[in-house]
Amino acid sequence: MAEPHERAARREGERLAELGRRRGFFFPSYEVYGGVAGLYTYGPHGAALKRHVEAAWRDRFTVKEDNFEIEGPTITPKAVLDASGHTDGFDDMLVTCPSCTASIRADHLIEDHTDVEDAEALPPAKAGTLITEHELACPSCGTPLADEPVESFNLMFETAIGPGDGDPGYLRPETAQSIFVEFPRLAEYARSSLPFGVTQIGTGYRNEISPRKGLIRVREFTMAELETFVDPDRNDPPLDRVADVSLRLYPIDAQRDDGTAYREESVADATDAGIIGDPWIGYYLGVARRWYDRIGVDGDRLRFRQHLPDERSHYASDCWDAEAEIDGDWIEIAGFAHRGCYDLSHHAEASGEEFTVFRPYDEPIERERATVSPDMATLGPEFGTDAPSIAAALEELAETEPGAFADETVLVSVDGARFEVPVDATGFTRETVTETGEHVMPDVIEPSFGIGRTVYTLLVHALETDVVDGEERTFLALDPSIAPTTVAIFPLMDRDGLGEQARDLAASLRSTGLEVDYDDAGNIGRRYRRQDEIGTPYCVTVDYDTLEDDTVTVRDRDTTAQERVAADELPSVIKALLAGDRSIGADG
């Protein structure tokens, strides 16, 4: 399915891993103790970059969308994940073929070859028995799997809350659940009106069997999730805001045709044509596309792929992924799921709490309602032990068929036996009640972003090489707004007072809130290259002209072009550059 992209001979992932280690973006954790697969540390530049990506996400999905952000615990009691379906969903049963060593999902094997449904819920030992009884064989080599052990892999990190054995708990596999469980309170903060959205940026944990590909598949990772709670009947997204955003879509039918036949459609067209089934999903795809553009994901290496029905999560009805191309593979960097009322209804059922909001009617509804108030002093002596059931039957009958109470007596049946009850004894009345609204359980639309994967994508897509004066130059063309360092200040020479001037300039720029690096080591070219490799967009050099007229040069990372500006105008120049209101010319 992966589209072959011809890239540099050396894999981008490899080049990036090397750059990441050498320049301090990210590297394997705990290496002095041998390392642990799937755990990475962000170095100084990586941590800054990640922080900027998170800030950009917050600005876009929390602030601009007028949502609010919370921060829940990562430790989650078992009951929560039982209710959400994760305890079952995360428990995979594997059986290993003794001949070809293939790992096979035992539950899938059983479901495919027997009448057993929902084999996932079986205990592993029972699954093993079924495999033996039905004489199931390895699907790849045909070796019988009878009596092979079925092992259970729980992909959640388990822990105990409290001393001793404690209460069972897990590190959360997604941040979403810590939002859902607090819904009753969050709805209160939203003043019980839909729609509203709650965001969270935090870590999730999955005990991956086989972590791979640098930051792509790790065991602890940062995600940024937005749960939008919408009224299923009444809330439409503000689609007009993103109507003309163009999306490269890879819907189900295109995948089935096994093509790479993408459809370039505007958000408006794609939702109108039903390619994207839900307008909220369409809306967020548009918002995400704009955000990716802004932070520097290469639009030519980005697509939105619809999940095939069999890969959808247990909670999702329609789901699209944002995928970025890296080394010819398409990597999921965000998921957009319509979770319906799955989570809220499960938590409501399991906890016994209300997970609804009250939705007032436009106009209060006057409704006639028939009620009964059976006179038990009459019914008791008359019907003995059947009296309570008769009373219940009368109540139901009043609701469904009030006309039955029109005569002197009313007939009810309880467990097949018929009883005749005098209407007088039923306390039957018709009354008018005023209903001002109803309780509704919201649907949930969830855009969920992998921050680490986004950071990785930005680095890969920014990694560039050109040739300056016959020398190969590697630079990271990161968007200036997310680059770890915004400005680097150099004295051309650390003598004749240039160093002092440059240090003063760096300090004054820092005081304006910019992230500034100062470097006086080595010749000027070397310092430019250092900054190029960590993606610093602007380098400012204090030279001998500065001593004369208080001007400095500003150099652009991507073009290496320079421009001379007055030192005291530097803050506003940088600000304008960041805002895209000016660019650096070539007049040095």
Place this chain on the structure above:
RNA sequence: GCGUGGGUGGUCUAGCGGCUAGGACCUCAGCCUUCCAAGCUGAUGGCCCGGGUUCAAAUCCCGGCCCACGCACCA
């Protein structure tokens, strides 16, 4: 978790039974240098971990850890 191939200064590597383990780049100090990885001098720093074989192990064997690729997995 299985299979294949790998792990030598910060990075990239040479060495593949006996070497004070070599180089390049980086880094640091000094000199030089008036805008793009220049030069000179000097310095710091290494055989993934644990067993075994051998007079002798970076080198061979076994186990572990980590990495890459393939299989499986990715709710």
